[in-house]
Amino acid sequence: MTSIDVADLTKEYGPVRAVDGLTFAVRPGRVTGFLGPNGAGKSTTLRLILGLDRPTSGTATVGGLPYRALDEPARRVGALLDPGAAPGSRTGRDHLRVLAAAGRIPARRVAEVLELTGIAGAADRRIRSFSLGMRQRLGIAAALLGDPEALLLDEPSNGLDPEGIIWLRGLLRELAGEGRTVLVSSHLMGETAEFADHLVVLGGGGLLADAGTGALIEAWTTPRVRLRTTEAEGERLRALLTEHGYAPVLAAEGRWTVRGARVTDIGPLMARAGLPVLELTGEQGTLEEAYLALTAGAPEFAAAHPREV
């Protein structure tokens, strides 16, 4: 089993500290989402893990070794960094053949990954004629070429249509289900919540959170309850909830929203007061809300997003 371990990692570009004493581990068998505002240091961290840049201090290892020390790295780690970098004059198939040869990967894998990523039908067209989504699928095909135990994918859903996004979600889950280590950066919170079991969140080059997706949402959002009673009892409901320290808000169609409350808080109160319950639903916050609350403290983000969810 291959873990990715980042330990006290720092990278300075002149006066800019892009990564600042970062420590986290990416474990096999689950999809880890890699989040953070623009400039938080995600790409730099991925480049350091892949040995494309040298750290100022600290280490990044894959299966206990720095990438450059790995035997046959293309078979251990697959990466999608910049799908735009594929040469436009080559066909998709030729591009993958070249990568396979360079990585000492059997040529039969080319047809397999083309099939797996749904671009087999376009494989003999020049890459310059590929749509953004097809380029993205080709980049994912390249990452999968060596059948690697660890995958690092930078914004893999970029350019994919809704069907492609659903396909990608399934693929990520399948890869993790096979016991692989999967690290995926994304700026789409709704999408990340759908596929990531675990999240690593950066801010200003440092670690803001390293937690399960559900746990992070719970810790950084306020639960709320939506409820409805009869029209005649609306004011009695308001008085009851206010008396118990809540601030109920009446929305359309006689529905009330109560922040900071759970169904188990409100249900018994209403029952004791003899108020008819026409609807009572608990709502969890979203990853987007949790992310905004969490990153609001990160220096480069503070002004744009006040800490309020």
Ligand SMILES: Nc1ncnc2c1ncn2[C@@H]1O[C@H](COP(=O)(O)OP(=O)(O)OP(=O)(O)O)[C@@H](O)[C@H]1O
């Ligand atoms: N080669 C470089 N030379 C100088 N500064 C750099 C270099 N690469 C990154 N930086 C700086 O390091 C910081 C982190 O950048 P990085 O690209 O890692 O962030 P990111 O989280 O990937 O952002 P984004 O979501 O915008 O891609 C930024 O301030 C960036 O300007």
